[in-house]
Amino acid sequence: MPDAPSTRNVIVVTGTRAEFGLLLPVMRAIDAHPTLTLHVIATGTHLLQSGATYREVKAAFPHAIAVPMQVDGRRTRADDAEATGNGITRFARVFAHNGPDWVVVLGDRIEVFAAASAASIGGWTVAHIHGGDRAEGIADEAMRHAITKLSHLHLAATSQSAQRITKMGEPVENVHCVGSPAIDALTNVTAFSDDEAIKIANGADWRSIVLLHPAGLDEAHERAWARTVLDGIAQADAGPALVLSPNHDAGRDWIANELDALCETHAWPRVDHLPRETFLRALKWCAEARFPLVGNSSAGLIEAAALGVPVVNLGPRQAGRERAGALVDVESPDTSAIADAISRAKELAGSSPAHPYGDGNTGTRIAELLASTDPRAKTLLRKRNAY
8 A cells, every 4th residue: 555655674584595596686676775774684594504595695785683493403394393483482572673664575484484473473564475376395385375364465476376365365455466586687697608617516517407305205205306316317318417405394314315325426516505696697508508407496487497498397396386488397206207308398498488477577566565555554454354
């Protein structure tokens, strides 16, 4: 609901390396807006292990503060439930101290749920990006829609997602289809040279990317996907592969152990993490060479698809998410099926189907909505089912 512009404090919460990359255009647009003041909270997996991604957040936004949730090495779903409780408590204290006009969150992870819960219960207004999507993940489908019901301003990535939000009973005037911030600035991405591509792999040659995350399956199936993905790439003659680490969801260690062993067997490069700009330049290089991205990351369905990379999407983790581009799904961990899917995806590469995730101006749209919408409007704060 529009009102006269005034300076507003906006807290943006980031909990993972991937989601930070998506939020960057939004943060920068908020920071540049004359009537908004940006505050950044880094939480979740940014603060685990070496803290490398927390340093990325601090480098971009020196005043970012840390809110610890998880304990390093504890990755079961029960551990995640305990960490969520820790997060709610700590976010409530931070919000009470800072008094935000807006709390901005993205996606469906426990860090987002904790922040949205603390804000909604505590009376602070929540703006949710990428609500209404369908993607099974581990607990993603339930978490994302729960966050929608805790939120007040809905910033949907696609028209289908916006429709789902209104079908959940959210007032249509509070639902905006803004696109995905993942698409912002992709037109400015430059591909690596061959020498630069080799350099990011610690001097090794590579012709595909593997990005495989836990999908909420049992140990046998998580390990099976990890084993078959590298063997399928080898069978398709799409190796060597640049193998990236899985995220920190429950089941990470099973996948990481298999990938470590197979990379040693194949003598393929293994890299823990690529900063977003590096990752996007690698994808652009893959698009130009028709080298595939194989795994189950949302980046395959959004950024890679927008850049024209051949993508093989493995298993159920992205089930239900809208698709575009040269993408082929593989439903079961079968080496030959993965090899065949790689061949088919490479044949599709170069086509230009309509992309459902926007035109690359999402960050600006979100900043304008935060500036022009009254976060204290009764019609926004007083949640009421629209039907």
